[in-house]
Amino acid sequence: xxxxxxxxxxxxxxxxxxxxxxxxxxxxxxxxxxxxxxxxxxxxxxxxxxxxxxxxxxxxxxxxxxxxxxxxxxxxxxxxxxxxxxxxxxxxxxxxxxxxxxxxxxxxxxxxxxxxxxxxxxxxxxxxxxxxxxxxxxxxxxxxxxxxxxxxxxxxxxxxxxxxxxxxxxxxxxxxxxxxxxxxxxxxxxxxxxxxxxxxxxxxxxxxxxxxxxxxxxxxxxxxxxxxxxxxxxxxxxxxxxxxxxxxxxxxxxxxxxxxxxxxxxxxxxxxxxxxxxxxxxxxxxxxxxxxxxxxxxxxxxxxxxxxxxxxxxxxxxxxxxxxxxxxxxxxxxxxxxxxxxxxxxxxxx
Amino acid sequence: xxxxxxxxxxxxxxxxxxxxxxxxxxxxxxxxxxxxxxxxxxxxxxxxxxxxxxxxxxxxxxxxxxxxxxxxxxxxxxxxxxxxxxxxxxxxxxxxxxxxxxxxxxxxxxxxxxxxxxxxxxxxxxxxxxxxxxxxxxxxxxxxxxxxxxxxxxxxxxxxxxxxxxxxxxxxxxxxxxxxxxxxxxxxxxxxxxxxxxxxxxxxxxxxxxxxxxxxxxxxxxxxxxxxxxxxxxxxxxxxxxxxxxxxxxxxxxxxxxxxxxxxxxxxxxxxxxxxxxxxxxxxxxxxxxxxxxxxxxxxxxxxxxxxxxxxxxxxxxxxxxxxxxxxxxxxxxxxxxxxxxxxxxxxxx
Numbered sequence: 001x002x003x004x005x006x007x008x009x010x011x012x013x014x015x016x017x018x019x020x021x022x023x024x025x026x027x028x029x030x031x032x033x034x035x036x037x038x039x040x041x042x043x044x045x046x047x048x049x050x051x052x053x054x055x056x057x058x059x060x061x062x063x064x065x066x067x068x069x070x071x072x073x074x075x076x077x078x079x080x081x082x083x084x085x086x087x088x089x090x091x092x093x094x095x096x097x098x099x100x101x102x103x104x105x106x107x108x109x110x111x112x113x114x115x116x117x118x119x120x121x122x123x124x125x126x127x128x129x130x131x132x133x134x135x136x137x138x139x140x141x142x143x144x145x146x147x148x149x150x151x152x153x154x155x156x157x158x159x160x161x162x163x164x165x166x167x168x169x170x171x172x173x174x175x176x177x178x179x180x181x182x183x184x185x186x187x188x189x190x191x192x193x194x195x196x197x198x199x200x201x202x203x204x205x206x207x208x209x210x211x212x213x214x215x216x217x218x219x220x221x222x223x224x225x226x227x228x229x230x231x232x233x234x235x236x237x238x239x240x241x242x243x244x245x246x247x248x249x250x251x252x253x254x255x256x257x258x259x260x261x262x263x264x265x266x267x268x269x270x271x272x273x274x275x276x277x278x279x280x281x282x283x284x285x286x287x288x289x290x291x292x293x294x295x296x297x298x299x300x301x302x303x304x305x306x307x308x309x310x311x312x313x314x315x316x317x318x319x320x321x322x323x324x325x326x327x328x329x330x331x332x333x334x335x336x337x338x339x340x341x342x343x344x345x346x347x348x349x350x
Numbered sequence: 351x352x353x354x355x356x357x358x359x360x361x362x363x364x365x366x367x368x369x370x371x372x373x374x375x376x377x378x379x380x381x382x383x384x385x386x387x388x389x390x391x392x393x394x395x396x397x398x399x400x401x402x403x404x405x406x407x408x409x410x411x412x413x414x415x416x417x418x419x420x421x422x423x424x425x426x427x428x429x430x431x432x433x434x435x436x437x438x439x440x441x442x443x444x445x446x447x448x449x450x451x452x453x454x455x456x457x458x459x460x461x462x463x464x465x466x467x468x469x470x471x472x473x474x475x476x477x478x479x480x481x482x483x484x485x486x487x488x489x490x491x492x493x494x495x496x497x498x499x500x501x502x503x504x505x506x507x508x509x510x511x512x513x514x515x516x517x518x519x520x521x522x523x524x525x526x527x528x529x530x531x532x533x534x535x536x537x538x539x540x541x542x543x544x545x546x547x548x549x550x551x552x553x554x555x556x557x558x559x560x561x562x563x564x565x566x567x568x569x570x571x572x573x574x575x576x577x578x579x580x581x582x583x584x585x586x587x588x589x590x591x592x593x594x595x596x597x598x599x600x601x602x603x604x605x606x607x608x609x610x611x612x613x614x615x616x617x618x619x620x621x622x623x624x625x626x627x628x629x630x631x632x633x634x635x636x637x638x639x640x641x642x643x644x645x646x647x648x649x650x651x652x653x654x655x656x657x658x659x660x661x662x663x664x665x666x667x668x669x670x671x672x673x674x675x676x677x678x679x680x681x682x683x684x685x686x687x688x689x690x691x692x693x694x695x696x697x698x699x700x
Binding site: 059157182 | 405406408409460463464482483484486487488489490491493494495497498501502507508510511514515517518519521522524525526528529530532533
């Protein structure tokens with residue numbers, strides 16, 4: 001009943017549904033979604049406690065803007081599952097889980113400024129609503145709050161310090177990844193290897209840190225917490241590669257932002273890099289005034305070149321490798337859920 | 351030989367020199383400057399070790415841009431002195447001192463974006479050189495590096511956590527202060543009380559945290575570390591009030607940025623608030639296209655209203671109160687230097 005999507009099911013889904021992998025979700029996967037939703041709700045409920053609206057109100061509303069608009073809570077849920085998978089209790093690491101979600105939202109606010117994005121989670125981005133200067137502050141404040149919340153976690157002092165050190169190093173990685181991503185937009189010759197390094201820093205590292213922090217704070221042995229880092233790193237990489245796929249195949253009403261936004265922003269995704277290597281040209285890359293029909297033609301070209309399938313298959317192999325790393329853990333409900341979480345990374349619609 | 355400026359000397363300096371308080375520095379104060387410069391050099395030498403240039407190079411050059419351009423290193427020097435004043439060793443808390451300087455520089459990079467400032471320390475601001483998006487990242491990365499460096503300090507784990515918790519709370523304060531400062535620019539009715547709260551959060555809190563962290567990491571008793579926080583808070587408040595004075599009275603070639611920049615940015619400083627309360631109007635407040643002669647006239651009006659003297663006297667009283675708090679400390683060279691540092695806050699030219 002609690003099993004995971006088998007690889008062949010997943011593959012056949014992809015083959016059948018083309019670009020709508022997430023459309024057909026088996027019932028067992030829905031249960032896992034429900035369980036994940038429970039964890040997400042735990043995080044949702046905690047956010048107002050850790051980030052209450054106080055003076056100056058405007059700043060706190062700006063900090064809470066995206067947080068309150070929902071989000072999948074994947075990173076904090078992963079942290080809570082990691083704690084349970086190593087025999088700890090989710091309640092004990094809840095502050096750390098909230099901290100991870102705050103960090104994620106801080107990066108969203110600042111990234112949206114850099115990408116000049118208007119919409120996120122179906123609502124105006126923070127800088128659209130409050131202007132760039134105040135959006136910068138709201139992001140900085142969320143980051144500060146995250147460190148404050150993590151430093152107040154209930155655990156061995158040495159475990160807390162290890163977690164803070166890991167998180168801060170990870171945030172340096174995030175910045176490096178974001179910087180590389182921006183540099184890539186001025187270049188036509190970005191290699192797949194460079195793209196992978198960027199994704200590892202920009203996305204995978206925070207998933208990996210979330211998992212490892214859940215384990216560290218729960219007193220896991222070093223090899224176990226490292227395995228959870230590896231799992232998070234691999235699943236996070238698969239997540240980002242698939243995120244680039246979703247940007248192209250999911251309609252705006254589901255995605256909460258414009259379809260093909262990455263193309264308009266000129267992002268060098270794995271799909272674009274692969275298409276370039278096959279001699280495909282995408283004229284509207286980096287053109288903010290592209291029409292809907294131009295976008296539609298670009299997506300069709302990427303589809304027909306096989307570059308979208310290439311990225312989907314890459315994502316799948318990372319997810320499968322990530323799941324295999326979990327064999328070090330004893331069987332538990334949480335372990336099953338982590339496997340399910342990895343599958344969800346490439347079975348989601350947005 | 352190592353005494354400090356006496357209050358009456360300071361007062362007479364102000365009375366004699368009007369707006370050039372920093373011009374006449376007694377020899378004993380110069381010695382203290384030398385001692386402070388030693389601490390500053392220790393910090394200077396450590397910065398490249400803690401923030402080496404690595405891949406992606408551009409990001410690290412942007413992070414180091416203002417750090418390498420100098421700066422007074424007041425916060426890290428204060429932290430090192432606090433450690434010595436409670437019987438600790440400066441070398442042991444050097445990572446924490448560097449962390450404080452990184453935090454300060456992170457706030458400078460982001461504040462310069464918000465203030466649309468072109469110059470800092472006589473060189474182009476980070477966003478002028480690299481653009482706003484990359485300046486946001488460089489700031490975020492410096493902040494992350496600061497937490498990473500602090501978490502690697504050599505001290506009791508519980509002391510490190512206490513320091514990180516204090517620093518992160520302080521950074522939330524900084525954001526609140528910066529947010530308030532921005533809100534003030536749209537209002538004509540900012541009260542002196544509101545201004546004081548803003549200054550306490552935006553500037554005094556980080557000085558206070560620097561001092562207390564130096565003490566905490568050196569194992570000081572709670573009342574002693576609290577006294578050092580109080581000292582930093584009071585001296586930091588005096589520092590900021592006097593900073594607003596300096597903005598008006600120091601020529602561009604010494605200041606490293608345009609004279610009267612606060613007026614052009616529309617900042618509600620204590621001087622402006624006091625002048626408003628006396629019915630003085632400053633037409634060029636918030637006007638970026640003010641001419642030099644308009645600026646000169648505005649400064650004369652503020653001078654003649656007594657508002658600049660009002661701010662100078664406020665600054666002095668905070669500095670004096672800050673020094674008096676230090677009586678809890680045993681006599682030491684470091685204690686003398688802390689007293690000298692407080693005096694320096696209002697005896698500097700930039």
